Each structure stands twice: as C-alpha cells, then as structure tokens.
Amino acid sequence: MxxxxxxxxxxxxxxxxxxxxxxxxxxxxxxxxVSLEAGPRIMKEEYKNDEWPAFSQMAWLDKRxxxxxxxxxxxxxxxxxxxxxxxxxxxxxxxxxTPRFLDYEWKTKSTYGNVKGASLLDWPIDGKTMKPYYVxxxxxxxxxxxxxxxxxxxxxxxxxFAEGAKRNGYKFYATxxxxxxxxxxxxRPASIQDGFNFQGDKSGAKWNPNVREIPRAxxxxxxxxxxNSQAVQLTHDSKGKVDGxxxxxxxxxxxxxxxxxxxxxxxxxxxxxxxxxxxxxxxFPNGLANSSDQVGRNYMRHLTGSVYATFDKPxxxxxxxxxxxxxxxxxxNNPKRGFVGGYYLETLAxxxxxxxxxxxxxxxxxxxxxxxxxxxxxxxMWIVGEDMPQPNNRITLGSSKDQFGLPAPNVHFDDHPxxxxxxxxxxxxxxxxxxxxxxVQTWRTTPYPHTHNLGSMRMSSKKKDGVVxxxxxxxxxxxxxxxxxxxxxxxxxxxxxLTIVALAIRQGEYLASQxxxxxx
Amino acid sequence: xxxxxxNLLLGAASAIAYTQLSxxxxxxxxxxxxxxxxxxxxxSMCRALYPHKRFAENIYMDVAAGAIKKGNADTGxxxxxxxxxxxxxxxxxxxxxxxxxxxxxKSIEGSPFFNLVRGHTTVALYxxxxxxxxxxxxxxxxxxxxxxxGQYDDLDWLPNPRIEEHPDLxxxxxxxxxxxxxxxxxxxxx
Ligand SMILES: Cc1cc2nc3c(=O)[nH]c(=O)nc-3n(C[C@H](O)[C@H](O)[C@H](O)COP(=O)(O)OP(=O)(O)OC[C@H]3O[C@@H](n4cnc5c(N)ncnc54)[C@H](O)[C@@H]3O)c2cc1C
Numbered sequence: 001m002x003x004x005x006x007x008x009x010x011x012x013x014x015x016x017x018x019x020x021x022x023x024x025x026x027x028x029x030x031x032x033x034v035s036l037e038a039g040p041r042i043m044k045e046e047y048k049n050d051e052w053p054a055f056s057q058m059a060w061l062d063k064r065x066x067x068x069x070x071x072x073x074x075x076x077x078x079x080x081x082x083x084x085x086x087x088x089x090x091x092x093x094x095x096x097x098t099p100r101f102l103d104y105e106w107k108t109k110s111t112y113g114n115v116k117g118a119s120l121l122d123w124p125i126d127g128k129t130m131k132p133y134y135v136x137x138x139x140x141x142x143x144x145x146x147x148x149x150x151x152x153x154x155x156x157x158x159x160x161f162a163e164g165a166k167r168n169g170y171k172f173y174a175t176x177x178x179x180x181x182x183x184x185x186x187x188r189p190a191s192i193q194d195g196f197n198f199q200g201d202k203s204g205a206k207w208n209p210n211v212r213e214i215p216r217a218x219x220x221x222x223x224x225x226x227x228n229s230q231a232v233q234l235t236h237d238s239k240g241k242v243d244g245x246x247x248x249x250x251x252x253x254x255x256x257x258x259x260x261x262x263x264x265x266x267x268x269x270x271x272x273x274x275x276x277x278x279x280x281x282x283x284f285p286n287g288l289a290n291s292s293d294q295v296g297r298n299y300m301r302h303l304t305g306s307v308y309a310t311f312d313k314p315x316x317x318x319x320x321x322x323x324x325x326x327x328x329x330x331x332x333n334n335p336k337r338g339f340v341g342g343y344y345l346e347t348l349a350x351x352x353x354x355x356x357x358x359x360x361x362x363x364x365x366x367x368x369x370x371x372x373x374x375x376x377x378x379x380x381m382w383i384v385g386e387d388m389p390q391p392n393n394r395i396t397l398g399s400s401k402d403q404f405g406l407p408a409p410n411v412h413f414d415d416h417p418x419x420x421x422x423x424x425x426x427x428x429x430x431x432x433x434x435x436x437x438x439x440v441q442t443w444r445t446t447p448y449p450h451t452h453n454l455g456s457m458r459m460s461s462k463k464k465d466g467v468v469x470x471x472x473x474x475x476x477x478x479x480x481x482x483x484x485x486x487x488x489x490x491x492x493x494x495x496x497x498l499t500i501v502a503l504a505i506r507q508g509e510y511l512a513s514q515x516x517x518x519x520x
Numbered sequence: 521x522x523x524x525x526x527n528l529l530l531g532a533a534s535a536i537a538y539t540q541l542s543x544x545x546x547x548x549x550x551x552x553x554x555x556x557x558x559x560x561x562x563x564s565m566c567r568a569l570y571p572h573k574r575f576a577e578n579i580y581m582d583v584a585a586g587a588i589k590k591g592n593a594d595t596g597x598x599x600x601x602x603x604x605x606x607x608x609x610x611x612x613x614x615x616x617x618x619x620x621x622x623x624x625x626k627s628i629e630g631s632p633f634f635n636l637v638r639g640h641t642t643v644a645l646y647x648x649x650x651x652x653x654x655x656x657x658x659x660x661x662x663x664x665x666x667x668x669x670g671q672y673d674d675l676d677w678l679p680n681p682r683i684e685e686h687p688d689l690x691x692x693x694x695x696x697x698x699x700x701x702x703x704x705x706x707x708x709x710x
Contacts, residue, residue: 156675363642
C-alpha cells in the first residue's frame with residue numbers, strides 16, 4: 001500500500017523485532033502503517049555463509065564513538081555495538097535464545113535493594129501482566145521447548161557443555177528455548193544445522209521479522225514499507241504533539257517528510273535516543289520527551305563474556321545451531337556469590353575469521369596461536385547476565401558527524417563493580433565446566449561489541465524516573481511511543497528479544513484500541 | 521595516545537624517515553617495502569605474532585603483502601611503516617630466535633607500526649582460506665545442505681546428553697520468594 005506523505009499516518013521507525021511486531025499488530029487490525037527502515041531489504045538468498053562479508057553486508061557501520069572505562073572502549077571504539085541496518089533489524093543476525101524474565105526481575109529495586117552507583121528501578125509492569133504476551137511471543141518466534149514444539153538435537157558444542165555442567169552437579173541445561181525450528185512450524189522449515197546464524201539464516205528456519213511479521217504485514221495490504229529511509233528528526237506542532245518525521249533516502253540523500261498522527265520509534269537503544277535528542281526544538285531544547293533528563297541514560301548491554309576451551313580430541317563446534325545450548329543454574333539472585341542478579345551460559349561458536357579478531361582483542365603470541373591452532377578441538381560458551389543500570393552509562397550526541405553531517409552518537413560505558421564481580425564468577429564456572437571434561441587450554445574472552453542494547457529510554461511509572469509509561473508511550477508526548485528494547489527499565493539476565501516482541505505485541509494491541517476509540 | 525619514551529623515540533625516527541622520504545619526493549609515487557626481502561621480513565613478523573608450525577610460508581607472505589599495501593595507503597602510513605620496517609631490519613628480525621623476536625615485539629607493542637601489522641594479521645591470517653583448511657574449518661555449508669545427523673553431532677568421546685529441560689527447571693525459575701535471597705545487600709568486589 002502506498003500512503004501519501006501528506007497523510008497523517010501511523011509511522012513506525014525501524015523494522016527489527018520491536019518495530020516490525022507493532023507494524024504487524026496494527027496492520028492485521030486494518031490500521032495503515034508507514035514503516036521507515038534505514039537499511040535495505042535483503043532477502044535470505046542473498047545472505048552469505050562467510051563471517052566478514054556477511055557482517056559488512058548489513059551491519060550498522062555509521063560513525064559512532066565511545067567513552068568510559070569498559071574494555072570495549074579501547075578495543076572497538078568505533079563499533080560499540082553489533083547491530084544490523086536492514087529490514088528485520090538485528091534479529092537478521094541474532095542467534096535465537098528466547099528465555100523469559102524471571103518474576104522478580106521486573107522488580108529489581110525491591111528485590112536487590114540499594115546497590116551503590118546503580119539506578120535500579122521496578123518496572124511499572126510485572127510477570128503476571130506479561131505472561132500471556134510471552135506465550136504469544138513464543139508462538140510468533142516458534143521457540144523450541146515451548147508450546148509443544150520439540151527441542152533441537154544436541155550438537156557437538158552442546159555435548160561438551162552439557163556433560164561439563166553435569167559433572168559439576170548442575171542440572172538446568174537444555175538445547176533451548178531457541179527461536180529456530182527443530183521441526184517445520186508456521187510455514188518455515190526445520191533447521192538444516194548449517195551453523196550460520198550470526199550471518200543471517202539462508203534456510204528460513206530461524207525466526208526474524210523479515211520472514212514473518214514483515215511479509216504478513218505486507219500481505220494485509222496496509223503496510224507502506226520504505227527501506228533505505230533513515231529518520232533524522234521528529235517534528236511537533238505548537239501544542240507539543242508530534243506531527244511528522246523527516247527522513248533521508250539513504251541512496252539519493254534526498255530529505256523527505258512524512259506527516260504523522262502517531263510515531264513509534266524502534267531504532268534500538270542507540271539510534272532511538274539519538275533521534276529524540278536530534279529532535280530538540282525551541283519548545284524542547286533538551287530533546288523530545290526529555291523533561292526528566294532521562295533520554296539516553298541507563299543504557300545497558302548485559303553482562304557478557306565468553307569462555308573458550310580446547311581439548312585433545314575434535315569438537316567441530318561450528319557445526320549446527322550456534323546457540324542451542326542453555327544453562328540456567330546460576331541465574332537466580334543469590335548475593336552470597338558477591339553480586340546481585342544472575343546469569344545464563346549459552347553455547348557459542350565463531351568461525352576462525354571472527355575468532356581471530358574477537359578471542360582476545362589486541363592479543364598475539366604463542367598462547368593465542370595455540371588456542372587458534374586447536375580450533376577443531378575447541379568448544380565455546382557465552383555468558384549473559386544482568387548488568388546494573390547506571391545514569392551515566394549514556395547515549396549523547398557527540399562531536400563527530402556521520403555521513404549525512406548529523407551528530408554521531410557517543411556511547412559512554414563504565415562497568416559497575418557488580419558487573420565485574422559477576423563476570424569473574426561466570427568465568428570461573430565456565431572454566432570448571434570445561435576442565436571437568438578435559439580442557440587442555442581455556443580462554444576468558446572479553447565482551448564483543450554489544451549485541452544486546454537496552455534501557456536508554458527507560459519505562460517508569462513516574463514521569464521523573466524515565467521516558468515512557470507502561471505502554472511504551474512517552475510521559476511527555478501523548479502520540480509518541482517507543483517500541484524497542486530501549487524501554488527496558490532493567491535488563492534481567494535473559495537475552496532480550498523475546499521480551500521486546502512480547503512488549504511490542506502488547507503495545508500494538510493497546511495502540512490499536514486507542515486509535516479505534518479515537519483517543520489519539 | 522599517551523606519550524611514552526618509546527613513542528617519542530618513534531616520533532623522532534619518523535621525523536628522520538620523513539626527511540629521507542621528502543628528498544626522494546621527486547620520484548613519483550614512492551612505495552615502501554618494495555625491495556627484495558622486505559615482504560619476507562614483514563612475513564617473519566606476522567609469523568612471530570601468530571606462530572603456527574602448520575602454516576606454510578606462502579600464507580604469511582600473503583598476509584604480509586596485505587599489511588604492506590596498508591602501509592602504502594598514504595604518506596603518513598608510508599612514513600610510519602618505513603620506520604617500523606627499518607626497526608625490523610636493524611634487528612635482523614627474521615634471523616632472531618622466536619624468544620628474541622617476541623621480546624622485540626613486546627618492546628614495540630602499541631606503536632602504530634605494530635598495531636597496523638598485528639591488527640591486519642589477526643584478521644587476514646584467520647580469514648585465509650588455506651588456514652581454514654588446516655584448522656579443519658569447513659566454511660560455507662548451506663550450499664552443501666548444512667550438516668546432517670552424524671556430522672553436527674559426531675563427537676564420540678562424551679556421552680549423549682539430555683536435550684529437554686530438567687523437570688525441576690520451571691519450579692526453580694518460578695520460585696517467587698526472591699526476597700529470601702535479598703537479605704544480604706553487601707556487594708563484594710574483590
Ligand atoms: C550476533 C547477534 C546475536 C544475537 N543473539 C540473540 C539471541 O540469541 N537472543 C536474543 O534475545 N537476542 C539476540 N540478539 C539481539 C537481538 O538481535 C536484538 O535484541 C533485537 O534485534 C532488538 O530488536 P529491536 O527491534 O529493538 O532493534 P533492531 O533489531 O536493532 O532493529 C532496529 C532497526 O531500526 C533501524 N533503524 C535504526 N535507526 C533508524 C532510523 N533513524 N530510521 C529508520 N530506521 C532506523 C535499524 O536499521 C534496524 O533495522 C543478538 C544480536 C546479535 C547481533
């Protein structure tokens with residue numbers, strides 16, 4: 001469907017799990033939507049089974065800078081995050097782990113108490129509210145181990161991981177929940193175990209919005225999908241309501257304007273606050289919806305790290321579904337370990353190309369080469385845990401410019417002592433797991449460019465504490481919504497996408513009902 | 521970059537290299553590391569950085585060629601690369617023992633020349649298709665239909681694990697009395 005630029009439309013910015021889900025929820029209820037996506041639409045046939053070419057095919061490589069004490073600031077200053085600029089968003093490159101928040105993770109302030117330096121806050125919604133939406137999100141994604149869907153089989157990397165966990169007396173390991181089909185589901189085939197997830201899945205077994213929400217929304221006839229259209233400013237009327245979106249055609253560099261009655265922003269946790277800040281006006285000199293000064297603050301990236309180990313026999317860990325191995329024994333909050341919150345361990349494999357670049361950024365020498373030399377005998381796991389929100393971990397407009405002459409975002413990130421303590425604990429557990437099954441050499445790998453980007457547009461019950469309310473609607477501006485992971489008040493230990501989709505389904509329902517009632 | 525004695529020295533050396541280079545400026549398009557043996561010298565540095573007995577010389581030579589190309593990218597890089605290469609030559613780096621090579625590399629670690637060669641090598645070496653073969657990595661698999669049962673799970677030195685969730689998992693995750701853990705609010709940070 002073609003929507004006129006002069007028509008006051010519902011405009012959604014971004015087509016990742018957040019934006020595409022809201023677009024589908026609205027269009028399937030008959031509400032026309034304009035979807036602006038900064039990147040191109042790339043179909044699965046064009047994805048590449050080759051790490052660097054796949055990365056450069058669609059990673060977000062626009063200018064960004066970093067500051068802070070986290071090691072990534074030094075290692076990957078221009079690349080704070082691994083995000084995708086294409087229809088389907090970063091989920092085009094995602095692995096597929098789909099755990100839920102634990103009930104108390106919606107209320108970390110009440111549960112953990114005051115943690116020095118951390119801006120913990122309870123969400124304005126809870127596990128009970130979210131439960132039905134989690135079920136819908138799992139069915140949309142097709143999570144294994146849920147809704148009667150079968151588990152994926154064990155691959156080599158999982159065999160090492162699970163047996164190591166077992167030998168240490170742990171028991172909560174499994175091959176999921178995971179967003180790739182073990183058996184055909186929802187019109188998509190079963191996994192062919194080709195081992196390429198982070199490059200985009202050529203088989204279509206893996207969920208991402210470009211294989212489900214986008215084509216289905218297009219089929220309703222109500223979606224005007226505009227790829228290569230990067231929003232650069234939100235405009236507002238004299239009453240302070242948003243009334244349009246300025247966007248660049250990234251191919252021609254021409255500037256366009258779409259009139260809007262409602263805008264949902266889902267550009268992920270760096271671009272969303274950046275757009276709000278770039279939309280400053282005489283009425284809102286600090287950026288839109290920013291009376292609380294919370295836009296861009298409390299940015300989180302999850303507590304991460306990896307442990308790799310080599311053995312004296314082959315593993316071939318790059319074969320099969322990359323992250324179909326899940327360990328939950330250390331996820332529960334237990335401050336006796338020396339930190340609050342908890343973490344999961346998940347299997348992870350990289351090809352030699354990425355392993356060379358990421359095993360030890362800046363690393364060289366014999367130990368490093370020995371690790372790489374035993375690549376065939378290598379197993380790997382990823383640590384993902386709750387990190388502490390901190391007000392100064394923050395997205396701001398920096399002094400450098402992007403290719404359009406717009407202020408590039410700066411990402412400031414300091415590790416909180418709780419993050420450091422948790423990472424140390426997780427490294428030890430990871431090493432124990434691998435040593436118990438005969439590891440020859442183990443390696444503690446520092447965080448990669450952030451794949452989980454959360455929290456910079458925090459959801460809060462009180463206006464002064466955040467940017468959006470429990471529906472993801474801006475406290476300050478009634479017809480402006482945020483629909484991505486940036487609304488996360490706190491991040492919990494789990495991978496975020498299932499929750500982003502669940503929140504977006506809920507927001508889509510709400511927004512549709514408000515539009516139908518004429519409340520917006 | 522923080523100013524250390526070494527950087528200052530490198531800075532001084534660059535100045536000298538620059539004057540040498542500018543006297544040569546009349547000849548069009550100077551290329552550094554174009555003499556016989558230069559590529560071998562850089563290759564010996566690549567190997568010392570990432571020593572793999574199983575990797576043939578041509579692999580390190582390919583990687584060195586890429587590093588030299590980056591060294592020729594612009595005047596600044598040319599000057600920087602020349603100084604670095606001079607350093608290797610002065611030490612007869614390719615003739616040193618691995619231990620002495622490592623010692624020398626440690627002494628220049630962090631210099632722009634070191635950063636260029638190391639940064640390039642860690643990417644180019646492990647992205648080299650011959651290296652993939654030696655390491656046992658199979659690359660593209662979609663075109664071959666992915667991996668079948670008996671391939672993605674061919675590891676036979678450990679028992680086959682459970683793939684379903686443990687029956688107690690839901691109870692463990694849903695245990696909704698987290699406050700029982702919250703009595704202690706002290707964070708130890710080591
Ligand atoms: C390698 C990798 C593995 C991952 N594995 C997992 C996993 O196993 N489990 C999990 O839960 N999560 C995983 N993730 C994270 C997951 O991909 C993200 O949580 C998810 O995609 C976020 O959805 P989103 O809609 O908020 O943002 P995104 O998916 O990032 O989508 C944002 C979209 O908005 C577009 N955009 C941005 N700014 C603008 C603008 N100004 N105008 C127009 N368009 C704009 C972008 O181009 C992008 O397409 C992984 C990520 C990576 C990189």
